[in-house]
Amino acid sequence: MRVEAEVLYVDHGDVATSAGAGAGIDLCLHLVGKDHGVGHAALVARYMVMPPHRDGGQTQPVLAAPATDSLDGLLEWAEARLATALSVGDLAAYLHVSPRTLARRFAEQLDTSPGAWLLSRRVARARTLLEETDLPVEAVAARVGLHSAANLRRRFRVRVGTTPGAYRRALRACAT
16 A cells, blocks of 8 residues: 555545545545546536635646536526526537537536436426425426426426326325
8 A cells, every 4th residue: 555645535446545534525526527527526516615626735637627628607507597498509509519519518527418417407406396385386397497287297207207296295295
């Protein structure tokens, strides 16, 4: 075993280790980036309110995609506009790239397609609204950009395995 005093973490592929709690978080972000793409790691870091890579005297690999290959604020922009009729073309236009380039970046960084990512975010937001509000299913569908209760029911059932109404009833039954 060899100690590398100048680094926060070491990743040898089959074994990864870090020094201290903060370095453990750095290592976790590194592993998320390795497994799910640097865009996803950067998103996780933002949710944790920390940089995806800490600067300083450490000689760690930078966990940021080159600016020309990044999703550069797109995920946050799209999340804030889920209720609108966003298309893959709209997402590509935000980054000033072609839909094909956008699809490649999503595949590389998030291991999904832009359309699948957008639908997963809409269903996740619908779950939150069903959990936290008493909005009718039709209103939930409108707020997440799925436009009709029938469309929400179909998409929700595929992704969650139940209908929005049954999901809400099950949550309320557990709460009592």
